[in-house]
Amino acid sequence: MNTWTKNQHLTAIFMILFLSAMSGFLLDSYTDAALPFLDALVTWGAVIATYMVAKKLLENWVYWFIIDGISVFLFIARDLWLTALLFAIYMVIIFFGYQSWNKIRNESNAISS
Secondary structure: OEOOOHHHHHHHHHHHHHHHHHHHHHHHHHOOOOOHHHHHHHHHHHHHHHHHHHOOEOOHHHHHHHHHHHHHHHHHHOOOHHHHHHHHHHHHHHHHHHHHHHHHHHHHHHHHO
């Protein structure tokens, strides 16, 4: 299990925000999306978070928690209450997933020391 440096996180966040702004502009201009910039933010955040999962980065759980929190808001704004509930449940799973991965990481570090 790995972690990223502060600079790697800043790069990822910049990429998410930049791509979200560009996509949000396109969604706003060419679709009737109710919240185009938040939709784009969730999409690009999920792309980066999925990459982080593939790289086994501990912090992927934090990204997913934020993404799913925004998703809950988006679904409530569209009166999709059951989907909002589903994503709220995902947030509980994320909490336990982070704890589990962090425990494994700490145990691995203790064995390595």
